[in-house]
Amino acid sequence: MAMLPVAQLYLGDVPHLRVPTQADMMQVLWCPFDHPEQQIPKTALFWRPSTRITDVLASAPQPAAVQHEGYVPQPCLIHPAQVTEYPAPLELEQGLRGQVEQWSAHLSPPLHQPAAGNHRSDKAGGTQGAMKQEGWHFTGV
Template structure:
């Protein structure tokens, strides 16, 4: 496969999504990826997904923007879903709950009832639509899985979710999510990418 320029997927400013996931000194989160499916992607990437780069930056350090960024090389149908359409995100602060089996006993009975009445086998309270920082990962296709840091063996936390959506033009897997997990102790330990 011929090399391709990476394409921008999302850029978020800290002021719009404050949280403990920001490394010290960073105030811009950028995610770029190759716009092609990689069937045997190198770990820690998921198979049949784009190869991804996560970039933490300081807005003050960005002094030059390319007027004509290089065009990506597509090796598959343009409509496949890894060539996002330009759009803006509207930040909304929500509470994202854990997988139903992991709800603490003292959790409000009304929420437990909502889960049971809506879909006792699903995780409807963690399936907040859209792209998101943090929260709980969806497990609507498999049982919950624990990913571990390859540097310190800590359990990885969900950092960011990229959801399939017709507005953005992104289609991940079978209309699912691409999740980025990070070490809770040091994002410098790297990431784990999962398609669900």
């Protein structure tokens, strides 16, 4: 089963993206079927020097079969923005969490609300929680 291209990011477009030596491009692919261990598509992450990409396709090939139509990515553009991200309160040690909640009680929204601590969007870099989960595979240049 062929993996589908999901995202391709260039270091020049996302300057603070941490990439391995010699790489200036990140490609994310996924399999368009759920996998028993997580019930989600398996993903693969590739870091490459963009100079190695010589045969550029005008559009991504359509898959022969998919489990859900929503697993077929639609072409789109991104608009990178640098955002300071702080850990979610549940990621903090309990004593520190209490101090932050007490300090932020007068803020609107309070820091214990997810929107205040984690930027809602797709992201490259930042908190590594999602990338540590099974299913993310990092490959070398």
